[in-house]
Amino acid sequence: MVKQEIRNYRGMRDFLPEDMRRREYVFGILEEIFKAHGFEKIETPAIELWEILSGKYGEEEKLIYRFKDRKGRDIGLRYDLTVPLARVVAQHKSELTFPFKRYQMERVWRADRPQKGRYREFYQCDVDIVGTKSMLADAEVISVIYETLKRLNFKNFIIRINNRKLIKALYEKIGEGSELEVARAVDKMDKKGPRGVKEELLNRGISPSGSDIILKAMEIKDIKEAKSFYGNCEGVMELEELFSYLVDYGILEEHFAYDPSLARGLDYYTGPIFETVVRKPRIGSITGGGRYDGLIGAFRGAEIPATGTSLGVERLIAVMEELSMFPTGISxxxxxxxxxxxxxxxxxxxxxxxxxxxxxxxxxxxxxxxxxxxxxxxxxxxxxxxxxxxxxxxxxxxxxxxxxxxxxxxxxxxxxxxxxxxxxxxxxx
RNA sequence: GUGAGCGUGGCUCAAUGGUAGAGCAUUGGACUGUGGAUCCAAGGGUUGGGGGUUCAAGUCCCCUCGCUCACCCCA
Incomplete structure (x- = not known):
């Protein structure tokens, strides 16, 4: 017998009992909060037809695991839970009641190169509201994020909020490059600072004067300033309404903020976008989401608005482990x-x-x-x-x-x- | 996809270019009702794989595979 390699495929993990105790503790609390907000659970298959997955993620598409089945049909492992949800809604519309509030806690796969807090197979927990354009839905989703993190004992987190419409407005204001290029450059604000962003912009062929306008927009601290910069446009009004609800929800101001540099990579976002970051372990974002009014329409003629977020359980757990946030009772x-x-x-x-x-x-x-x-x-x-x-x-x-x-x-x-x-x-x- | 660091018994790690080792784990024996014990003994390796330099390579060089971290992007 030939000696065989005993190991996991790259980026795939086994969860031993000790791991599972901690994981189930976190999953349990997430589920509790989702249910307390009136979200219902669904599940969808790991595999989708390739045509369902293709064309939804922009450049990220290259990270989808893609295969052929025995009869040569093109299939792929789901990359996230949002596109499957869009398919479900388009496919089962008549069986659902709207606004449809659902959550899902399942594995997704990405053919990425693993590193700290990043795997090729991992769980995502998604909460979404489908079938309403109301900013109340976006606020409800953000409230779920907030309540979850509070309940898990997170102290130093901040939910960054922006609107894709403002990025679009910014791009139209300078009329150079593309919306995507502006978004990409601006997104580096966190890591590279104003000088780095300027460099990015110039490298992408945007003129110095255009770059300066963008950098000025990046200095905007709150929604009031944004209003005077952008005027009374849709993007600003949406955020104004959203922020007023967040205050009504009792979300402390230290935990959310307008952030003009938040862009988010996925193609399908159309309105408010949000992500949560923690300062202490440097691990990227622990939640990410936003409004995607066009995605479901891509499957079905009629446009169905939707908004939602994904909670990165793997990263929540990583942070909690690093900061010893697990209660001793679960041992x-x-x-x-x-x-x-x-x-x-x-x-x-x-x-x-x-x-x-x-x-x-x-x-x-x-x-x-x-x-x-x-x-x-x-x-x-x-x-x-x-x-x-x-x-x-x-x-x-x-x-x-x-x-x-x-x-x-x-x-x-x-x-x-x-x-x-x-x-x-x-x-x- | 790009870059850097690292691969030695099952695990954690030693070994100036000069005989491959330790601890833990495993197996057998001693120990008859109180915290993974202790004592004795044993098994276990093509030093990730391949090539090269050398009298001599775990150690130096090249290739390859794997792991980790960072970039890109993301949860």
Whole structure:
């Protein structure tokens, strides 16, 4: 037999139990918040027909995993959850009620080169509202982002907000290059500063005077200034309305801001765009989204407006890990483990069953090692309570040992149940 | 796609161009009911792969594959 490589395909990860505990904690909170805002969950296939995916992402299209099936049909792995949503809406329009609020938490694939916080297979969590042009929908989406981050205990985050219409207006104002080139250059403000952006603009063939106008627009600090710069255009009015709602939602001003340099790479955005950044671990954006009124129309004649965001769970987790933001309570999968000796295995099974029937999360030691090793197993899994089934079982008693305090007592099964339940409840809060 | 750094037992890492090693893990034995123990012993490697320089290469050079980080772009 030829020695085979045992490894993952590049950019693909295995999630071991320890990883999954943290992941499910985050997923659970996301889902809780989505549901609390009236969003419903859907799922769509990993594979889409190529024609569904093609032409939606601009230059990003080269990062789509593309294959042929056995009959030579052109297919691809989904690149995000927004285009599949657009297909679903176009395809099942008559079965949906609008405005349609849905969330989705699934894998997406990108044939990118991996690096910190970036993988070829990763989960995205999308929340979108389809079928309304109201800025209230955009505000609702931003509120979900805000509530989620608050709930996960994020402190230093800022939701940057801009409007594609203002980038377009800026491009029309100077009438040089293309909207996309202006967007690309302006987007580098964060990393390269004004001088770097100017250089980018000049390299892209935009005149010095045009560049100066753009740089001036980049100095705009708030929506009021934007109004005097752009006039009473649609882009400004939308943002004005949006910002007033954000205040109504109670979103603190330190957590959102008008940012003229936010552009976002994807082609399909048409209105307000937003993304969340954290200062501390340098990891790029943790959420990104915006309004895409034209995308669904690309599948279906009639235009259906939509807005939404994607939350980058992988990056949320990366930040939380780096800043030790996970609560300690999620370290143990069970409340109690039942340990036993050669002569008491049968009794141990019965006791474990009774504990489980009481709704107590119970592990039963399934190995063949001695008590010392069984306690080691319990400690290694972060389990708080051990029930030791020994000779005392003849008198209807077992040993309940608390691994944290190292104290133990001989109790009846009833007393064990109430003691463990008590503890589990306290910890649950 | 571009650039940089790194590849040594399953894992973490040693080894001036001069006999490939340690710790952990694994397996067997000792230890009969209290925190992954301890003691004894064993197995495990074409130093990612290929070529070159040299009396001699884990070490130097070239190619290739892989990993990591950055750029581009993105979550």
């Amino acid at each position: 143990s999968p069970v409340d109690v483990i039942v340990c036993h000796f050669a002569e008491t295995k049968g009794e141990a099974v019965k006791i474990a069953s009774k504990l489980r029937a009481e709704g107590i999360r119970t592990d039963l030691y399934t190995g063949e090692k001695d008590l010392r090793a069984q306690l080691g197993y319990a400690a290694g899994n972060g389990i708080s309570f051990v029930v030791i089934v020994g000779d005392e079982v003849k008198e209807g008693k077992v040993v309940l040992k608390n691994l944290r305090s190292r104290k133990q007592k001989i109790l009846s099964l009833q007393d064990v149940i109430s003691e463990v339940k008590n503890f589990a409840e306290v910890r649950g809060k």
